[in-house]
Amino acid sequence: MKKLIPVFIILLFISCKQDILDISPQDRISENAVWSDVNLIKAYQNSLYNAIPHGFYIHMYSKYTDEAYDSAPCCGADIFARNTFTPENITAVSGGDFWGGYMYYWDHGYQYIRRINVFLEKMQGDDIQFEEKKRLVAETKFLRAFIYFKLIKRYGGVPIVKKAYDLGDDVQFKRSTFDECVAFINQDLSDAISDLPARYPSTDPNYGRATADAAKALRSRMFLYAASPLFNPSNDKQKWQKAADAAAALIGDEGGVDYYELYPDYQKLFELKTGEAQKEVIFARGFTSSNGHEAPMNNLNRRYGAYGGWWGSNGPTQNLVDDYDMTNGEQPFLKDGSINPNSGYDPQNPYKNRDPRLNATIIHDGSTFRGDTLEMWVAEDGSQWGKDSYKESGDNPRTNYVLKKFMPTEGPLSWDHTFTIEWPHFRLAEIYLNYAEAEFELGNEAKAREYVNKVRSRPSVNLPDIPSTVTGEDLRRRIYNERRVELAFEGQRFFDIRRWKIGGVVENRPIRGMDIAKNMSTKNKTYTPVKLLQKKPWEEKMNLLPIAQDEIRRNPELTQTPGW
C-alpha cells in the first residue's frame, strides 16, 4: 500500500507546473510584429482607405434628399426622410449598410484619423525604411484630408487632431473654424500632391490609390463648398476665385491636367466594372467579387428579386423626374411649377422627349431594362396591375420609379452574386460643374455656360446648349439643376442642398411619386403625380448636422453645431 505514496507525490508535482498560464494568442498579431514587417505595414495602410465610405450601402444618401422616397420606417434613415434628426438620435446613422451609410461619420472619421496619425508618427524618422514609404505617407495625408473634408461639410469647423493620443491623455477638444480646417486640409493636400504620381490609368493595378489628381479634385470640391453661401455668408469673391482655380487645375482647356475626358455613354459609365478602361473618373472605390457590393439587389425592384432600396425605399421621386430637361433644351416646368409651354411637355406622356439621362438614371413605366418592359400601371378598377406596380410587392417603390444608375443591364442578378461596379468619388463632369458654378459666381457667365454645355453635350446626352439669353438667377438655377441631374444618386445632392441653402424650398416640397391608372378596355393610361410624404418644415440649423449630445457632454468645450 505504501507504494502509492510516491505515486501521489508525483501527481502533486505534475500539478505544480507554473508556466501553464503563459499562452500567447493564436488568432491575432501583436503590435511589435506589425511595425517590423513591411507587408504588415502596407496592410495597415491599405485598411486606411476604408475611412472613405462609398455610396453602395443599403441606405444611399439619395433617400435623405428629394432624389428618392424613403419608405423605410426604421434604422436611422427615416430621421432624414422626415427631417426629424436631433442631437439625440443622430447616432442612428453612424454605421454602414443599414445604419445610415456613415452619414453621422463623426466616430468613424475620428477613428481613422487616429489610425492615420499613428501611421504618420511611425513613419516619421528613419527607423522604418522601405521603397514605397514616401508614396504611402503622401496617400495617407490625402486620406486624412478627405476625412476632414467629410467632417467639415457635415459639421462646419471641427477639432483638428494631428497626433495620436494615448489612453489616459487628457485633452479638451475644441472646434477650429471652418476656414482653419480648410487651410489644414489644403496643407495635407499640398504635401500629398508633391509625393504622389499624377494618376494611374483605370486599368492599372494601382488604380484606386490616392493620386495627385485625386488630391486636386478634392481641393476643387472643397474650395467650391468653402465659397458657397452656407460657408461664405459674406460672399467673399476670393473664395470663388480659389474654387475656380482649383477646378481649372484639372481641366486641360484651362491650362490644367489634360488627360481626362467625358465618357461618351452616360449610362454605360455607371455600369463599368472596376478596372475597365475609361478616362472620366479621377478617384473611385473599386470592388472585386470577394470584396463586392449588393447595390443592384438592394435597389432594383421585385421583378429581379431585389428590394427597391429595402421596402422599396430608394425609389426615385417625381420631384427628380420633373427636373430633367426636354430634348429641345427647355425645362418642362417653370419656376412657379406650371408647365413650360415652350417645352412641349405632355403630362399624359411624361417620359417622351426627355433628357436621355432620365432614361439612363431611372426606370419608369414602359422602360426597357434587361429585355423586359416594365409595367407600373394599376387598372382603374384596381383588379389588375403591372408586374412592377407597387401593388405587386412592397419592394416595388411606391413612386413607381426604380433606380437604374449603377445597375447592370446584363450579367447575373442574384443575392449570392457580388457586383463590382465602381463607386466614383470624383469625375470630370463634376469638375466642369464646379468650374461653371465658380465662374458664374465670379460673374463670368459665358464661361459658366460653356462648361455646363460641355456636360450637356456628352455624345449620349447631346442636349442643346443653354442659350446666352439665360442669365443671372435663371442661369444659376440651370447650373444647380444640371448638377442635380448629372450627379443624381452620387451622394452629392444632400450636401448641395445645404451649401446652397435651398432646403427651405426643396425640402419643404412634398415628396411625390407617379400613379399610372390604366383603362383595361381602351388600354389608355392616365398619369397622376401623387404626394407621398410631407417632411417636417425645414429649419436653417439643418444645414449642418448636430453632434451627438453624449459627445458634447464628454467634452464640454466642444460646442454644439449652431441652432442645435
Add this chain to the structure above:
Amino acid sequence: MEIRKRMDVFLVPLVVLLLGLVSANTGYAQQVSGVVTDATSGSTLPGVNVIVKGTTQGTSTGTDGSYSLNVPTLQDTLVFSFIGYQKQEVPIQGRTKINIVLKSQAISGDELVVVGYGKQKKKTLTGSISKVSGSDVTVSPSPNVTSSLEGKLPGLVVNQRTGEPGREDLNILIRGNGTFNNNDPLVVIDGVPRDNLSQLNPNDIEDITVLKDASAAIYGARAANGVILVTTKQGSKSKPKFNFSYSYAFQQPTKIPNMLDAATFATAFNEAEWYRQGRPDKSNFTPFYTDKAIQKYRNGSDPVLYPNTDWVSEVLKPYSANQKVNLQASGGSANIQYLLSFGMTDQDGNFKNNPTHYKKYNARAKVNVDLTEDLTVGANISANLNQRKYPSVGTQVNFINILQANPTLVAKYPNGLIAPGRLQENPLLLDRRGYDRFKDYPINSTFTASYNVPFVKGLALDASYNYDLRNQFEKLFSKPYSFHKYNVQTGKYDKVWATNASTVQLTDTYSRWTKSLFNFRVSYETTIGKYHNISAMVGTEQQRQNYSYAMAYRKNFVSSAIPQINVGSTNPKDMNNGGSASESAYNNYFGRLNYDYNSKYLLEFVFRYDGSQIFPKGNRYGFFPGVSAGWRLSEEDFIRDNLPFVSELKLRGSYGELGNDRVGAYQYLQSFSFGDNYVFGAGDVPGITPNTLPNPDITWEVSKKLDLGLEATLWDGLLGADITLWKENRSNILLQPNRSVSHVYGFSGLPDKNIGKVENRGFEIVLTHQNNIGDLSYSIRANTSFARSKIKFMDETPQAEPYQTQTGHPLGSGLYYKSDGIFNTQQELDNYPHGPGAQVGDIKVVDLNNDGVIDGKDRYRTDNSPTPEYTFGLTTNFKYKGFDLTLFFQGQTNAYTYDGTVATLGGSDFANAAVYRAKDRWTVDNKDATMPRADQWTPGATDFFLFDATFVRLKNAELGYSLPHRLLSKVGAGSFKDLRFYVNGSNLLTWAKEIKWRDPEMGGDFTNYPPLRIINVGVNVNF
C-alpha cells in the same frame, strides 16, 4: 497538451499497479447467514449490502432478504448498509446465523449536501446553499434541464426566453445581476466546470446544489456569480435495478399574439398613408387600399387576389411531438458499483414544412471499484449525440415572416400551391431552401482515485483526471427554391425561382473543443477530545482548454443532390475557407477547514489561490477567502428544555471575497486582426485593423458577499423555515471609462478598466410543511427571493438631467420618455410641447424638465429592468394510495420588458401589427382612443410600451398512478417492482399582469420563438 501527455504516461502504470494490489485477496472458510428486515414494516429487505468490516469481502441480500457470506473468522464484524437506512455494525461473536432489523434513517439530520470539492451534512452546513434533487427535475417534461430549475431554487432566477428545440436560450442568474458584464454562474458538473447543463439527461441527475454566498469562494476567480454544482447518479451496492420510462409529449407555443386580419390591416395602412402625406383633403387623397378592396379582404370572396391570411395558423402546427425514452441499470456488489444509463429525446419543431428537429442521445457509464479496502477508483464517462436541424434561415427572421407578414399576402393558394409570402420568405418554403444541421458530440470523462491512508486515521487522498472532448459539425446548406405566383394578367400560376439564392451553397464548419482538468486533494478528519471535530482539505487543480475550428465554403454546385464540399465548383471565386483557434488555462490551489464543537458551534474557512491566463503576468493570481459560522441553537439545553417543538434551529453567517473573470482574454495586449481589406486595380489587397486599446493593469472583478441565515425545523418537520438575508458589494468591475473619453480621440474601442462598483442586496425565504392525514400525505414548499442591484460607480457620461443618471439605479435599467396617454385632440397637441414629428393621435410625451421642448432631456431612468427582482415558487405534493399529484407554481414581479416592435402599426414596410396595438388606436373617428394612431411617431422609446412582466404560472403539474403490487402480480407482471403511469405538463396556465397578449416571460420583441406549453404522458417501470 503537455499535461495530458504526462498524464497518459503516468496513468497506465498507475492502473497496472492498482490492479496488482487487488489480486492479494485469499479464500475464506467460515460461513454466516441470516435475514434482514425493515424495522417498521417487518418485511424483508432485498439488496442490503453486507460486508466484513475492514475488508472488501461482502454480498447483498436476495429477494427474500436473506444472505450468506464467507468470513475469515467468526470474530469479525459485519456491516449492514442500505440506502435510506441506518448503517449497522454487528460483531459476529462466534454466531453463524445473524438476523438483523434495519431502521430507516431520519431524513433531515444526516442528509448530505454536495459542496465545493466535497460533501457536508446539512445540519452542520454554514453556507447559503440550496439544493434540488433529481426527482424534482424530472417532474418537468421539458427536454432542457435548466428550464426545470425555474422557480425551484430560492435565489436562482431562470427565464425561458424562447422554446426553439435545442436552442432554448435559458437565462440563469443567481441572486440577480451583480455586474455589467457576464452574470452567468459557474456550472460544475461532476467536479468539472462544464457548460452543457442543458444537454444533460435529466434522469442522470442525482441532485443540483447552488452555492450562493461565501461558500463559493472555493471556486475563486470564477465564483462571484455563484456556482451550480450538478452531481450525477451512481450505483449503490445492491442487486441490479432496472428502470425504464417512456413519455410522449404534445407541445405548442404558450401564446402567440393575435395579429390583424387583412381588412383591418389595410384600413390602418390607409390611415398611415394619409398621415404620411400630411393629412390632405380626402378629395386629394387616393388610399392605397380602396374601399372595394377592403370589402373583398373582409368577405373573402377572392382568396387569390384579396386573401385574408392568418399566417400563424397557416405556418404553425397545432402541436408538435416530443418523445423521450430512458433506460437505466444500476447496482453493485461488495466492491463494485455501477450505473449505466441511456436516454433518447426526439423533439419536433412547431412549423409546417420546416426542417427543425432535435434529437439527443445520452449515454453514461459510471463505475466505482474498491480495489482494496482503502483504495477506490472510478470512471464516469458520458457521451452525448446531439443532432439539431434548423432551417437555413435564422429563426427570428422566420418569426418576423410569420407575425409581421402582411395578411393581404397569400400563404398558400386555394389550389395548394405555395405563394412567395413576405420578401419571398414564406416560411412554408423553408423545407425547400436547405438546412442548418449540427451534429454535436460531446464526451465527458472523469477518472477518480480515492485513497484512505491506512496508517493515519482520517487522512485521505483524492485525485481526478478529466478529459472532455467535443466535436461539432455544422452543415449549412442552402439551395435555390421556387414558389408559385398568380399572374393577374394571364390568370395562371407562374412558377418562379426565388432570387434570394440562385445557386447551391454549402458551408461546412468543424469545431473542436477540448478540456483537460487535473485535480488532487488531501483531506484529514479527526476528533480531538470528545467534542472538537476538525476536518481539513487542501487541493490543487489545473485546467487547460483548446478551441479550434475550420470552415470550408463552396457555391455553384452542379446539383443539390449531394450536399458535400467536393461537389461544389472548383473555381477559386466560388470557394472560401476559414479557421482559427484559441487556448486558455487555469492554475489554482484551494482548501477548506471545518471546525465544530459538538456539532453545536460551527466554523468553516475556505480559500482559493487562483491563477487565470486571461490577465497579464503579475495580475494573474489572486486570493479568495470565505469564512462562515453557525450556531445550532437547538442543541442548547435552554432551547431543548423550553421549546420542545423545535427540532432544529440554526443561525448562520458568512463573509467572503470572490472573483469574476468572465471577460475577454488578452485585453492587456495591443493586437491587430486581419480584415478591413480594400481593392486596388481589380484586385484585393489585405488589411489589418487594430483591436481595442490595451489595458496593462486589467484584473478580475471582486465580489464581497455577506450572508445571514436562520434555519428552523419545527414539530418534526411539520413546519420548516429557511430565511437568508444577503448583501454583495461588487467592485473592480470591468467597464469602459465612458465619461471622459470623447470620440475625437479616435480610439479603436476602449479597453475595460476595473472601475465599476455595484451593490446588490436581497433575501430568500423558504417555508416547508409536510404532513400525513390518513392515507393522504402531502408537502408544501414555498420559496420567494428578492434581489436588487444598485450601481455605485460606472464612470458614467454626464447625463443632461440628474434624473437620467444610471448610477444609483439597478443594472439594466433603461432610459425612456414618459408617456401620458394620447394627444386625443388637436387642441391638446397645440397646447403641449411635442417633438418634431408629433401629430394628433400620437403618444403624449411628458416635458419632464418643463423647458417647453421635447428632446432627449425628457427621458428618465427607470428603476426597472427585464430581470425580475422578486421570484417565487410554490410546490405542492400529494400522495394518496397509488396516486400522486404535484403542482408547481412559479412567478415573478418587478420585471419590465420593453417591446418596440409592438409599437409599429401601418408602417410603409407593410409589417403586420398585433390586434392589441390596433384595436383601440386613435383615428379621426376614435378620438378617445387609448392607443396611438397608425404610423405613430415618438422621439424614442417611451414607457408606453414598457410592460410590467409580472406573472404567475402553473409551471408544472404531474399526476401519477402506481399500480399496486397485487394487481401487478395478477396480470403476470409480478417481476415489476414498480409500474407508474403519469401525465404531466409544463407552462400550463399563465396569469400575466400586463403582458396578456403574448408570453410574458419572453424578453424584448415579440417576434421570436415563444416558450412552449408541453403536455406529456408517460410510463415508468422499475424491475
